[in-house]
Amino acid sequence: MHELSITQNILNIVGDYAGRAVAQKVTVIHLVVGELTGFVDDSIQFYFDMLSPGTMAEGARLEIQRIPAEVRCRSCGAIFALEGYKWTCPLCGEVGGDVQRGREFRIDSIEVVQGADLTPGREP
Amino acid sequence: MKVSVVQGILSANDQLAAQNRDQLDQLGICVVNVMASPGSGKTSLILRTLDQLAGRMRVAVIEGDIASTVDADKVATRGVPVVQINTGGQCHLDAPMLRNALAQLPLDQLDLIFVENVGNLICPVDFRLGEDVNVVIASVPEGDDKPYKYPGIFLAVDAVVINKVDLLPYVHFDVAAFRRLVTGMNPGLQILEVSCETGQGIAEWVAWIVEQREKRRRP
Numbered sequence: 001m002h003e004l005s006i007t008q009n010i011l012n013i014v015g016d017y018a019g020r021a022v023a024q025k026v027t028v029i030h031l032v033v034g035e036l037t038g039f040v041d042d043s044i045q046f047y048f049d050m051l052s053p054g055t056m057a058e059g060a061r062l063e064i065q066r067i068p069a070e071v072r073c074r075s076c077g078a079i080f081a082l083e084g085y086k087w088t089c090p091l092c093g094e095v096g097g098d099v100q101r102g103r104e105f106r107i108d109s110i111e112v113v114q115g116a117d118l119t120p121g122r123e124p
Numbered sequence: 125m126k127v128s129v130v131q132g133i134l135s136a137n138d139q140l141a142a143q144n145r146d147q148l149d150q151l152g153i154c155v156v157n158v159m160a161s162p163g164s165g166k167t168s169l170i171l172r173t174l175d176q177l178a179g180r181m182r183v184a185v186i187e188g189d190i191a192s193t194v195d196a197d198k199v200a201t202r203g204v205p206v207v208q209i210n211t212g213g214q215c216h217l218d219a220p221m222l223r224n225a226l227a228q229l230p231l232d233q234l235d236l237i238f239v240e241n242v243g244n245l246i247c248p249v250d251f252r253l254g255e256d257v258n259v260v261i262a263s264v265p266e267g268d269d270k271p272y273k274y275p276g277i278f279l280a281v282d283a284v285v286i287n288k289v290d291l292l293p294y295v296h297f298d299v300a301a302f303r304r305l306v307t308g309m310n311p312g313l314q315i316l317e318v319s320c321e322t323g324q325g326i327a328e329w330v331a332w333i334v335e336q337r338e339k340r341r342r343p
Contacts, residue, residue, distance in 0.1 A: 002215055002247050009133050021127045031133075036276050038246040069275070074311075086272060087305060096308015099279060105250070107129040114125055 003040060007047035011055055014110055018056045023112035026057040030111075034067040034104040035082075041066070060110075069102030137251055140219035144226065144254025148237075154337040155237045157253055159277060160261035161270075162243030165287040167195045168320035169261060169329070170238050174202045176330040177236070181337065186225045186239045188217040195240060205229050216247035222254055236337050245274040257336050263287040265295050268302040271309060278306050282336075283314040285329060290319040 010029065018026050033039050041064050052058045069082035075094035082102065088095055132138065148155055160166050170185060177183055184205040187196040196208035207225045209217060217239065229237070239255065241248040258281040262270055265288060271278045278284065284306055286299065303315055314332060318325035 002251075005214070005218075006133060009136060012136070013129065013131055013133065017127050017129050017131075021125065023125075023127075036279070038250060038276060074308075082275070087275075087308060094308070095304050096311070103276075103279075105134065106132045109126050109128050109130070111126050 002038075003043035004047050004051075006039065007044055007051055010044070010048070010107060011051055011057055013107055014057050014060075015055060017110055018112050021112050022115055023056060024115050025113045026060045026110050027113060028061045028063055028111035029057065030108040031062060031064045032067060032104045032106050032108050033064055034102040035069045036099065036102040037105045039105065056112075065108070067101050067104050070100045071097035072100050073097045134250060134252075137219045140223065141252035141254040144219055144222055145256075147226070148254060148256070149340070151231050151234075152341055153231065153234050153237060154257065154340045155239060155253070155255040156257045156259060156333065156336070157239045157241060157248075157255035158259050158261065159241045159245070159248045159281070160243065160263070161245050161266060164243075164261045164263040164266060165320050166240050166243065166261060167198060169285065169287065169318070170240060171198060171202065172318075172320050172323070172326050173238070173330055173333065174199070174204055176326060177334075178202070181235045181334070182233055183236045183238065184229050184234050186222070186229075186237060188221070188240055188242050190214070190242060205234075211242060215242055215244050216251050217241050217253060218251045219253055236333070245270065245277050249276045249280050256340055257282050257333075259283045259285060261285045261287050262302070264289060264291045264297045267295075268297045268299075271302070271305050275309065278309050278313075281310070281313065283316060283332065286315065286317045287320060289317045289324060290322045 045062055048062055070079055071082050072079050073089035073094050074097055076092040078089055078091040080090050158166050185199045186207050188209045190211055193208045196206050199206045207228045209221050209225055260277050260281045316329045318329050
């Protein structure tokens with residue numbers, strides 16, 4: 001359910017950066033979402049389609065890069081994917097570990113069309 | 125043209141949470157964010173704690189629920205200030221909601237505030253409020269596999285309270301394996317075993333809470 005407010009945050013940040021870049025239009029939004037966060041791609045897309053009309057991001061493509069969860073074993077230092085190993089190191093059997101990746105939740109970059117490129121006769 | 129952003133999507137909430145935290149730090153108030161699934165005993169633990177702290181510490185409670193004042197009504201019977209937040213469908217509390225709730229409390233007369241978050245193991249994790257201490261309750265009938273299914277919350281908390289330990293003879297919950305797993309995930313974690321029904325372990329929990337508050341007392 002909270003993807004609604006999340007998507008509004010995304011639009012606010014995108015609008016802010018697009019404005020600073022003197023953009024006419026946002027074409028692509030690159031998001032980075034770790035598997036350990038509670039955010040669902042389809043749900044973000046659903047609310048984006050609902051909230052973006054009338055903003056600079058209307059019609060923009062959401063590119064969501066999912067980051068799989070990776071854990072570093074505190075005993076032997078092995079790095080393993082969380083999904084298969086259930087928090088047990090496949091090399092030494094130690095339970096637990098330090099999360100290396102998988103908690104990301106950020107906007108990495110946006111692709112915009114600047115004002116000048118929208119003049120008639122010019123392909124953005 | 126590509127524009128680099130690299131900004132956390134929750135940065136607006138994080139900023140307001142930091143403001144809440146600054147305000148509470150200046151007042152020397154410790155805020156405990158209690159998270160758990162529905163029915164795990166969040167309200168029961170808060171009620172038990174209020175009974176133990178009566179006359180020792182000035183406590184208030186902020187109750188977060190999607191709807192109703194059922195929990196707030198129970199807390200009010202203990203004679204402490206209580207604010208009900210109804211999120212109207214939203215699955216978690218956030219920093220603006222805490223800010224509004226704080227404005228309704230006599231902050232200059234408080235040492236400790238318990239925030240009962242919406243019953244949910246997923247969404248509350250990502251939204252900071254301005255709290256000092258995060259706690260998750262894992263109740264025995266829910267099973268000992270929750271850290272596998274909801275790693276985010278067990279990575280985010282300072283303490284895990286295993287509630288309903290009086291039911292251990294009747295349901296499968298391997299306490300040793302659970303402790304080993306959550307300690308492996310989050311080594312600094314405090315683990316407390318309690319029963320809000322019998323009162324077992326409540327004194328140790330309350331002692332831990334008092335210790336957290338003392339650490340944050342304004343000099």
